[in-house]
Structure formats: C-alpha cells, structure tokens
Amino acid sequence: MPLCVAPMMDWTDRHCRFFHRQLSRRTLLYTEMLTTGAVLHGDRDRLLGFEPAEHPVALQLGGSEPAALAEAARIGEAWGYDEINLNVGCPSDRVQSGRFGACLMAEPELVARLVAAMRGAVRIPVTVKSRIAIDDMEEWPTLERFVRLVSAEGCSRFIVHARKAWLQGLSPKENRDIPPLRYELVYRLKAEFPSLDISINGGIKTLEAAAEHLRHVDGVMIGRAAYENPYLLAEADARLFGATEAPRDRHDVVETMLPYMEARRSQGAPLNAITRHMLGLFQGLPGARSWRRHLSENIHKPGAGPEVVTAALALVPRVSAAKVAAAPVPPGEGHSCPRI
Numbered sequence: 001m002p003l004c005v006a007p008m009m010d011w012t013d014r015h016c017r018f019f020h021r022q023l024s025r026r027t028l029l030y031t032e033m034l035t036t037g038a039v040l041h042g043d044r045d046r047l048l049g050f051e052p053a054e055h056p057v058a059l060q061l062g063g064s065e066p067a068a069l070a071e072a073a074r075i076g077e078a079w080g081y082d083e084i085n086l087n088v089g090c091p092s093d094r095v096q097s098g099r100f101g102a103c104l105m106a107e108p109e110l111v112a113r114l115v116a117a118m119r120g121a122v123r124i125p126v127t128v129k130s131r132i133a134i135d136d137m138e139e140w141p142t143l144e145r146f147v148r149l150v151s152a153e154g155c156s157r158f159i160v161h162a163r164k165a166w167l168q169g170l171s172p173k174e175n176r177d178i179p180p181l182r183y184e185l186v187y188r189l190k191a192e193f194p195s196l197d198i199s200i201n202g203g204i205k206t207l208e209a210a211a212e213h214l215r216h217v218d219g220v221m222i223g224r225a226a227y228e229n230p231y232l233l234a235e236a237d238a239r240l241f242g243a244t245e246a247p248r249d250r251h252d253v254v255e256t257m258l259p260y261m262e263a264r265r266s267q268g269a270p271l272n273a274i275t276r277h278m279l280g281l282f283q284g285l286p287g288a289r290s291w292r293r294h295l296s297e298n299i300h301k302p303g304a305g306p307e308v309v310t311a312a313l314a315l316v317p318r319v320s321a322a323k324v325a326a327a328p329v330p331p332g333e334g335h336s337c338p339r340i
Helices: 014-023 036-041 044-048 066-078 093-097 101-106 108-121 139-151 183-192 207-213 230-241 250-266 272-278 288-298 306-313
Strands: 003-005 028-035 057-062 083-088 126-130 157-161 197-201 219-222
Touching: 003 230, 014 028, 014 230, 014 250, 014 272, 028 036, 028 044, 028 083, 036 044, 036 057, 036 066, 044 066, 057 066, 066 083, 066 108, 083 101, 083 108, 101 108, 108 126, 108 139, 126 139, 139 157, 139 183, 157 183, 183 197, 207 219, 207 230, 230 250, 250 272, 250 306, 288 306
Parallel strands: 003 028, 003 219, 028 057, 057 083, 083 126, 126 157, 157 197, 197 219
Antiparallel strands: none
8 A cells, every 4th residue: 555644543534534634545544543442342333434436444542452452453353444554653641541552562372362462353455563672672673573473373464653652751742743754674674575565654745755665665655744735635646656646626626625524414413523524635735724714703603604614715716636746835834744
C-alpha cells in the first residue's frame, strides 16, 4: 500500500475518514486506536460503525492480552474492516499503564503471541505499527529483533515510526518531534527483510517526500500533514497509485459532504464533529481564512445545518484543481494535532 493516513487519537473518526475518502479513493485509512476493553464492552455502533465508502479502512487495536485481542479482531472483521492493526507505538501514560502501545517494544515475544492469536481469529491481514525502539534500548538491534520475532508468527506488514519513543522524560507531544528521525533504519529493515511489506512513518509532509521514501520501502504513512493540508490526498491517487483521473475540485468535495452532513445530523451527530476535519481544505488559498472563520463562528449556533457550510464555501473563490496543487502550510497556519 503506497500511502495510508495514520491513526490519530481524537481525529481519525468516521467523519474524518469519510471526508478523506472524498479526496482519495485508494489511500488506506485507519481508525483511532481502540482498546480491547472498548471494543468488547463499549458501544460498538459508535466505536466501530463506518460508511461502506470508507473502504479500504483498517481498525487499530490497543491491548496486551491474546484472548481479548483475538476477540476484538474477530469483531472488527465481522464489522467489515479490511485490516487489523496492533498499536505498538503510542507513548502516552494511558497505554503504558495498560501495558500496551510503545512499551510492548520491550516484549517482542509477547507481541508475537498477540499477532498469532489475532491471525488465528481472522482471515483479514493483521499488521503492526511500531517505533524503532524505546528509552535506552539500542535502536537497530531492538527493531531487527522485534520484526524478526513478530514476523515469524505470520505478520508480513510493519508500519514503523522512524523515531525512538522515550516513555520516561518526554510527553506524547514531544515524542512526535524531539527524538531524531532515523529513516535509514527503516530502509535497512526493508533491505534485510525483503519479503516483508515495510511502511515508513514520521515527519513526512509532502507527496514528493513520500515518493522519495518509496524508492526504499513499500509504503508511507502520513499523519499531521493530512490534517493541516488535507488536499494533498487528492493528488495521491495519480502520483502514488497510478490513477488517471484528475484530482477532485475542493468545492466539489465540500458539496459531496453536504448530504453526508445532513444524514449524520439527522442521526444526532453535531455538525461541528464533521466540519472540524475540513477546516484545512483550502489551506494557502484565497478565502481560506474566511472559510475557517465562518465555520468556527457559526457552526455551533442553535439549529445550524449544512447551510452554514454552503455559506462558508461561497466565501472561497473557486479554483480549478488542474491549476493549483495542495498548498504548503504557511507558518503558524496549521491546526494542532493529536498523538499518533
């Protein structure tokens, strides 16, 4: 899979994924990380529900108990997900206290058992998203041993965030930026495990950068850039997947979202839960600030409906997709993004 959008807590919900799917038909989309407890005991319609149009879409799970992960994976497959992904990369205090996420980098034997349990429960692919190492662990030996042991249980696809995670001393936000990126280790991983599907994640902001990484690995996972400047996804199908159709016009994308907004609103979803993912659509273009301001000031008003979005759209001059690419994010213009 040449391109996927990273699972992001509080962001890659069903509304965000539906919006991203209007921009790219082929990019693989991920859910937010869901714990096994939430999947087994929570409101599954709210947590797992998605539109058929979101395919291909993967469910990311967090957990460390083989039986619970196997059952959660089985439920995810029954709901129609195309892939089950195990989170071995999140550095937050919450996942550390639950003995899952990045702390599992120190327990590759356990991760191998988890993967084996999930693969035994489902027919769809089971994949792993990890860091290169944690804390004082030496990076290459940690990553090599981790992948070697886990792949022996049948996991053939790894998405590697090319940074070490410091579970002691850095916050989750700092862990996204402070540890240095070691892309060369992910390249080496692909070279030493050529039969595995290796995707790279971390600090990748443009499709040009993604194309360069694809000279060395099988896939690229983009995170915050897809939220600060989501229109880059509109060009991904042609640039990275070989599609021949032209990117969709931004105005057309918004107009396609209107019936979805009305349908979800009729089911009780607040409109801002959808529009918050769309604020960066016109990033760098004339009218982008007016678009964001009108939505931010009016979407919360009582009775606000899709007409607020239509009014905001009227403030943005229509520019042909053939004439303008995804614009770079001006300094200070990006939105704050969650942990990946």
